[in-house]
Amino acid sequence: MNLRLHPNTCRIALGCLLASLHVASAAADTAAPSPPRMPRLAPDYTDIVLPPNIAPMNFIIQEDGARFRTRLSGPAGSPIDLAGRSPRVAIPIRPWNDLLRANVGSHILIEIAVLSREGEWFEFQAVTNRVAPDELDGHLVYRRLLPLYNIYRTMGIYQRDLETFKETPVLENTRFGRGCLNCHTFLQHSPDHMALHIRTQDSGNPMLLIASNQVATVAKTSGYMSWHPSGRLLAASANKLSLFFHTKGETRDVFDADSDLGIYRVDSNTVVSPPAIARPDRLETWPCWAPDGRALYFSSAPKLGNMDRRRFR
């Protein structure tokens, strides 16, 4: 097929081609670098509020790179500069504490740069985290255990110093024949008064009452507990719990066949269960005293048969 173009057509086409090339080159010259984005961090410590006495919030930079540079700084105090081949950012504890305390009520910046495999540094948008004006409680108490089902070997109640990474055991089950322990509660967040429930093979299921470093064993079985603000009463549930399993989704589930509430009087070492909180036809559980101690809140539900658990997830 012969294709014959008019000379003017060729001229116009050439002009258009040149013009388009010119526009393209101009666009290339004027294209601004893409704006920096936020870095991907794990855990995602972006836009959070930091207590001024919290331990270093270490993280991993989830960006691909050959080298990593991190700078933590604030309006006051000395910045912390960290660099290395690893994306793991482990912040030294003392400079971190100094930086936080210097910026109480203000903010700190986390500036991250990553050296790409091609040898170019890429700077991410700075992460800004506020520093709270008030300090956090110094310790957290918790039960630590593996993802358990039926059997367990080691578990314990531990306290963690939130200003460092130090963890110390409060009570480990290796001390009483690898029994079970949990259900610990403090009187108004005070470490002086604490109740803890344990289950043992040989010594029953007592409650431990800790008051000013004195431990008393109370031969009363209790489950979920709540201290009265006065410290003289302890509301507790007595449950009849059993574990069962699902064939789909989350496997573990617990069935509460019977549950009543009782009030333990610390002074007289007695338990009372008024009908209002221990009805035979209902399950009363999860007690919680009102902050002023005038009311006791709890959950109440109709009692179900053993086979009814198959109906629930």
Next chain:
Amino acid sequence: MGRRKQQQTPDSATAAKQTPPPHPAEALASEASHPTLPTPPHKTSWLPVALLFLAAWLYIELRIDPPLRYYHAGPVFFLNSDFLADHLDRPGGLVEYAAAWLAQTDCRAMLGAFVTASLSALVWGAAALLLKPAGRCHSWLPFVPALLLLALAGRYDAPLHAIAFGLLLALCGAVAWQVWRPVPSGLRWGSFWLAVAALFYVAGPIPSLLFVLLGTLWETALAMKPSLDSDSSCFQAAQHAPRIRNVIRTVREKDQPVPQTERPPALSLPAQPRSGRFTSPVVCGLAVAVIAGGILVFPEMSLATVFTPWGTGLSLVVCALLHVCLPIALGLTVAGIGAPVARGTAASSGERRRRMPHPTRWVWRLAGLAASVALLAASFDWDRKPLIRIAWEAQQSRWERVLEAARSLRRMPDPSAQLAINQALYHTGRLNQDLFAFPQRKGAPLLPSMRQGMAVCVPLSNTLLELGQISLAEHYAHEALENIGQRPHLLWQLARINVLQDRPRAARVFLNRLRLVPFHREKAVRRLEALAADPTLGSEDDIARVRPFLVTRDYADSEIPTEFLLRQLLQSNRRNRMAFEYLMAHYLLNGQSEPLLQTLGALDQHGIWETPRHVEEAMIAHLASKESNQTEIAGRRVSPDTIRRYGEFLAHLDKDSARVADLPERLAAGFGDTFWFYQRFGMTFGAIRPTHTTGRQ
């Protein structure tokens, strides 16, 4: 000992033969006042040593099979600082750490065998060094602890590496104590107590106690026989070495007795007052107080925690022997009890050997070897090995090998082995073909629960995962994790389960843990990379194979019956062939002919064109019970061979019905692998004759 290996000329040897042996007390006194000429140690012949090492290596690799130890009782080990830190806060933690690290080599048969053989050889060498300066002893005596270590290796559940390490440290400490003994008594006692404290921290109470015992024995021996000191002091030996060499060379060249005047001057030991003789042993013995103090400092340490790793029964006995044999050997050697008969006071052991007739020498050697082999055979755990092998091969998905190991069973397998055998039968296409060719017991469920023991958790989780009961598989995997610790196969299993549960982040947790285990890093990293590329791992065979069969409906209970689980799987996916075959096997094991025969119609749907042998056996038994002449049910005809065998079975049953006592034994020979035998006697151990086997249809 070197002192006694004195060169003798034939004349002097003859004279020595004629001279009656001196009274032990006189000999001791004579030795104490006139130390004789030290001679260079007897030149060790390396060939027998190398051969024995090779034999031990081969024995461990081929008979014990280190991967079985690794799978069954290998300690957990992670290559990170946290794991090390966990071992630093208790006595014996460092040895435990080192032993756990070495035990990882058991993952590879040859390497693990080499490490264990090397540990045994080191214990042998250290025992020889310990006994050498104590006096003359039989050459086999240092071999005893090494032999006991090999015996312990054959018990499978004992912490071999930790015990060997502790023993070695105690021995090395004792040998070092023999060599390095500072003269100021204060420094000597201080250093001994410090060594005990250090050993207590590094190796725990037992090795430190052994060290104290050996040290005290040695000090007692020195108090009784001060001449021993002259032998043990290295610096003294070194001081005289050139001169001794010259003397020996001269004697050899001239073939003449060593002139008394050319002997080195007697080593002048400071005379010890009688009252102070037992000061050192007593002070060394008091080092037990250091250990007792250490035990008080660490309240979690108790007799139970110290001795629990030794196990029970024969393992406990071997461990105890291992720790008491060395003090006994040292005591006997020092006392000269049971020492080889000296043919003259100056006869060297080499010379005595040369004098012994060649055949007699070999008879003794062969007898010793036979005794060692007998000890190893007697202490070997013959019953446990096939059970561990079944579990290990099932874990590796080597199904034919599982069945091979099952054939070597000597007793009824436990439910965990039973699970693995049944799984292997399914994978080789023989579940309902050869189910009764392997041990089965009526009443034992096809899918057991923890009521049958915690050991079922791992194989049960494997089976449930393959069947598609993913949540229950997770349940049992976690029970096993709590019970036996973070074993590599459990971490891998939990990673797979979490992928199938669509929880890739949780899967990463387990894989990241697995990455810290030696020899498993590469596998974990590969899977982590695959997980990063595709969170569903759709291209991984072990995941993709299971995913279509995952259960789709929920059911909740504390214990779910086997039949219900299998039917639920078939309701989720009716093409789940494993669930179908397991359901048939469940009916066979329970002798439920009616529901079994109702499944016949579904055989075609699963591509099972030939009726499985046991199903045919159930069919003919069912028809016979109905007094029917038919041989066909639901379009499935019983094969003539099965009909013939059933006739034979009934005939034998009629013929031998009078002799009820040994009826099962007699019928087992020909019919032990049949449904009829199992149904009649409630159990079977398979047939003695070869079974009828066919491949997967």
